[in-house]
Amino acid sequence: MKLLRKILFPFIPIYYLVTWLRNKFYDLGWFSSKSYDIPVICVGNLSTGGTGKTPTTEYIIGLLKEKQYQLAILSRGYGRKTKGFVLADEHASAETIGDEPFQFYNKFKGHVSVAVDENRQHGIETLQLMKSPEVIVLDDAFQHRKVKAGFYVLLTAYGDLYSNDIVLPTGNLREPRAGAKRADCIVVTKCPTSLSSSEKEHITQQLRPLPHQSVYFSAISYSEYIYNGSDRFPLQHLIGKTITLVTGIANPKSLLDYLRSKSIDFEHLKFKDHHVFSTSEIDVLRQKEVILTTEKDYMRLQDSFDANTSLLYYLPITFQIDKSDAFDTEIISFISSF
Structure with missing residues (x-):
């Protein structure tokens, strides 16, 4: 696989140009992107996977559940054997909604609506008709530009920062690093619990966040x-x-x-x-x-x-984030702005 990626190196400029142009067309309004009159939070990444989306999403769900918001989660439902919109119920399985949404459903059953739809616009609008949620969390939708979320949480893994990576097919980035500018906050995931303040500062400098972007560091621990x-x-x-x-x-x-x-x-x-x-x-x-x-x-x-x-x-694993009060406040303040 590594050899194949090296062989495909000459195709990087093509992939880069196509994804860069796509984003540029959305930024310029030449491709349409739809926003909504309720808070929509997107959790995603620039890379192809392994950045800890599931524990981060569960943390946000737990926070909003504690605040008693009527909440819905919308995912594509990767790996499922169904198509279109599916709302999880007692008959749901990994085959019908995908493994990660099924995990959300089992963990937060009775408190959160979980749905899947490869068309996120259709999914959001169907959830609004069926469940009237106060907040919708989009799982792994950073590149789904047809929906304009109100708040973007961008994840990048410790030791595998997007700032040190290149686009597919040789690298792991789904789009150029410039896509990070869409984020409202950046979470460096899978950090060692002993990460020092100086190393956090060094990583932050590597990521070069924009003035409005907060950077947080999170770790997972096993039960x-x-x-x-x-x-x-x-x-x-x-x-x-x-x-x-x-x-x-x-x-x-x-x-x-x-x-x-x-x-x-x-x-x-x-x-x-x-x-x-x-x-x-x-x-x-x-x-x-x-x-x-x-x-x-x-x-x-x-x-x-x-x-x-x-x-x-x-x-199971648990999720810990530094400056959790500040992170929680950012999320709640965004929702309260509606």
């Missing part, structure tokens, strides 16, 4: 417990067992490092992000003693293991 849908057990419950770690996420490195730090021995079966497991792959996994996976992957695997929940577990 001391594993879950199987109905029960939880201490992570140490796994010690001495034959563990198969199954991941279908963009970058599992931090998870691997955490498990090793806890003296958990495991074999690692790595799949691509949002991987759809085949029948033969499920049959292989059913032969394992214990399977540990991420919460997102659990959304896609759980239906295949209902008969034996003691076989499949997931390890």
Whole structure:
């Protein structure tokens, strides 16, 4: 894959020009972009994935849920087997709405409306008709210029900053770095918890934020417990067992490092992000003693293991952000402006 990307290096100018022109046409109003009379918050990135959109989105959902806003989440529903607008209900699954929206639905069931639609304009307008939300959060829609959100949260991963990257097909950027100017705030995700003030300042200088853009730093931490849908057990419950770690996420490195730090021995079966497991792959996994996976992957695997929940577990994560009061205030102030 790395060799192929190097071979495709000559195509960078073409990709750059096409994406730059597209954005320029939107900026100039030659392509139409629709805004709405309710607060619309967009969480997204410039890169192709692995920046921590799901935990960041869940943090914002939790904040707004605590403030008792009538809230809706709209995603494209990557990897689903359906088309068009789908509103999550008791019949929802990863196949009908995608793994990340299904995770949102399970975690915030009864408090938040979760919908998917590849056409975000249609999705927003349908949600307004069906649910009349006070706030809509768009998941992974930074490049969806047909919708003009009121507030953009741009994510970039520590150690993989967009300021140090180039566009596809050789780099990982979906659009030129100049697209960052659309952000209202920038969150550097997946930071080590020991990140110093001087390093934060150095990273901020690399990102070169505009005067109106705040920069925040966030970290994820892993739970001391594993879950199987109905029960939880201490992570140490796994010690001495034959563990198969199954991941279908963009970058599992931090998870691997955490498990090793806890003296958990495991074999690692790595799949691509949002991987759809085949029948033969499920049959292989059913032969394992214990399977540990991420919460997102659990959304896609759980239906295949209902008969034996003691076989499949997931390890959840929590999201922490520095200057959380300032971040929360930015979000709430934006909503209060309507």
